Amino acid sequence: MANLYDIVQWCNQTLKANEFKDYAPNGLQIEGKREVHKIVCAVTASETAIDAAIAQQADALLVHHGYFWKGEAYPITGMRGNRIKKLIQNNISLIAYHLPLDAHPDLGNNAAIAELIDLQNLEALDPAEKHSIGNIAYLSNPMSPAEFKAKLQGIFDFDIIHLQCDKTTIQKVGFCTGGAQDFINKAAQQNCDAYISGEISERTFYEAKELGVHYFACGHHATERYGVQRLAKAIAHQFDIETEYFELNNPI
Structure with missing residues (x-):
């Protein structure tokens, strides 16, 4: 078990996230439970990836493509609202790193x-x-x-x-x-x-x-399959917690 905020702080420091001017916030995007036993990682925080995190009883979902991109509408409705609702209802944190992970x-x-x-x-x-x-x-x-x-x-x-x-x-x-x-x-x-x-x-x-x-x-x-897997492996080594990669082979 590890503390969510310790994990995020370690990732922020390791990736030097605050030194990048990015198109979306890096780090903790949606806050779930404080105690983290398992992280599922995926390239994109799609509904399918969220469902996989729920099915595997993960405490956090780590992705390269998260939410809140510049230019997006502010209301949390529709497809994005449905995704965020699932994360919140299941108390799963969303952690995302874009350019720092490139x-x-x-x-x-x-x-x-x-x-x-x-x-x-x-x-x-x-x-x-x-x-x-x-x-x-x-x-x-x-x-x-x-x-x-x-x-x-x-x-x-x-x-x-x-x-x-x-x-x-x-x-x-x-x-x-x-x-x-x-x-x-x-x-x-x-x-x-x-x-x-x-x-x-x-x-x-x-x-x-x-x-x-x-x-x-x-x-x-x-x-872009590889960065989240490498980061998840590093987190697992640093904090002695379980991580697993979810693959949804996007043909684009």
Whole structure:
């Protein structure tokens, strides 16, 4: 058993959450019971993830995508109201970390996919950022675009979209998980051969060709499965409590 507020404080300090300007609040979003025996983690605080937390008798739900995003309507009604009502009725806390969990050098989504892809010598995608939410790294052995796509396909189990440019070899790779397709411009400025993110936009088709950067859309959910699992594992080790990952394979 651990104290909810000790867990949140430890996460805030570990992820340096207060140093990020984010699109939603990081940390404790909905307060449940003080004593925490079990945490369920998931990428997104969907109703299905909440139902899984209830079924597993969890005391807290830890996610990458929580609630209260900038630009959302204030009233807690409809779909969001239903989700929040379930959490409150079952006394389950909601803990969410967005950009801090992308950027963390060990626990973050970007760090995780760098290891999965076997990318070496990580650098900041944007050196001007205090905590870069994107990275650059290098393949030990250069690959053809087709070989690289096949490698990514095997890792993410996702129908990867590859937007091609004229480069025949890939070694220097920029990447930022989730919906960071527009960072392809930063990758081009850093002379990357390829750029990886989760989602894709219509404009990305033209940008990849004109900027000279191969673009690989590997799935928003698929690229962001890892940070919450790493953070949950770290929490379990730090506080000696049970954690479990809930997977809902979102095809987007």
